[in-house]
Amino acid sequence: MKAYAYFTRSRLLLLGLVAVLVFGSCGGGVHGFLQGLGERRRTRLHSILMQEHMRREAARKLTGRPRREALRQAEQTSEARLDSLLPSSYEQRKLQHRFGKIKRQLRHQWSQPAAARP
Numbered sequence: 001m002k003a004y005a006y007f008t009r010s011r012l013l014l015l016g017l018v019a020v021l022v023f024g025s026c027g028g029g030v031h032g033f034l035q036g037l038g039e040r041r042r043t044r045l046h047s048i049l050m051q052e053h054m055r056r057e058a059a060r061k062l063t064g065r066p067r068r069e070a071l072r073q074a075e076q077t078s079e080a081r082l083d084s085l086l087p088s089s090y091e092q093r094k095l096q097h098r099f100g101k102i103k104r105q106l107r108h109q110w111s112q113p114a115a116a117r118p
Contacts, residue, residue, distance in 0.1 A: 030101045033094050034109070044085055046106050052078035 007015070028035070034042055052074055059070035086092055095102060 030094075030098050030105050033091075033098075034102065034105055041085060042106070042109075045082075045102075046110055048078055048081045048085065049103060049106065 037045065055074035055077070056071065059067055059074060062070055082095065083092075086095055
């Protein structure tokens with residue numbers, strides 16, 4: 001009869017490492033998502049997000065009902081443009097769940113010189 005096998009901390013860590021090596025990162029996360037869009041769509045996504053940012057900044061100078069209306073209109077405009085840019089459900093889900101990371105990654109990419117961009 002075999003001895004009872006138990007998992008120590010080192011075996012659990014090794015098991016996790018083996019799983020990563022076998023299955024890989026399966027998509028590359030936010031960086032892989034942005035690289036998969038291609039340069040043209042990535043540029044368009046950046047411009048949509050920058051335009052929304054500018055509209056929101058302008059709306060913050062207003063107060064009350066006009067402010068709420070301007071914020072709502074800015075959000076609707078950018079959502080419509082994003083829906084046409086990212087038609088698949090995977091892209092929509094990734095954008096929805098990783099929106100902050102995507103914005104930071106785009107901001108980081110566009111802060112670099114053009115020659116250094118991927």
